Amino acid sequence: MSVRSRGHRGNAFAEFEAAYGPVGPGDFALVDCGWAGRWNTPTYLEPWPYVSVELAAALLERGVRMIAVDTPSPDPSDSRACPVHRLLLGADVLIGENFTHLDRLTGWSLLTLAPLAVKDGSGAPVRAIAHCP
Numbered sequence: 001m002s003v004r005s006r007g008h009r010g011n012a013f014a015e016f017e018a019a020y021g022p023v024g025p026g027d028f029a030l031v032d033c034g035w036a037g038r039w040n041t042p043t044y045l046e047p048w049p050y051v052s053v054e055l056a057a058a059l060l061e062r063g064v065r066m067i068a069v070d071t072p073s074p075d076p077s078d079s080r081a082c083p084v085h086r087l088l089l090g091a092d093v094l095i096g097e098n099f100t101h102l103d104r105l106t107g108w109s110l111l112t113l114a115p116l117a118v119k120d121g122s123g124a125p126v127r128a129i130a131h132c133p
Helices: 012-020 053-061 083-090
Strands: 002-004 028-032 066-069 094-096 110-115 126-131
Touching: 012 053, 053 083, 083 094
Parallel strands: 002 028, 028 066, 066 094
Antiparallel strands: 110 126
């Protein structure tokens, strides 16, 4: 699923489910914050939009296996507690950061992830390919 937040405070998740159907176990959530266009600019690391703990919890309740964002982190830029990381990683839900071209996705897509093998790492660069219907 690809949810667009675009920085507004509306309920993009409810809008997505109303338009495309319910999110369920095993799904991956791609959250487009409209931030990828700032990549490689001085403004990319300015305070970025983030995933609320409420959205992360709602996705977790539905059994989502990964949440990916087009920002450096799903947590706020000034967060030391990293509540979204703690919530998701504590439930073995993967986190994707710095995704791009999420604005090109609408609704459901098949997602292929090809991570690099990083020995003893806690994360890895990944080639993400969305196959759009």
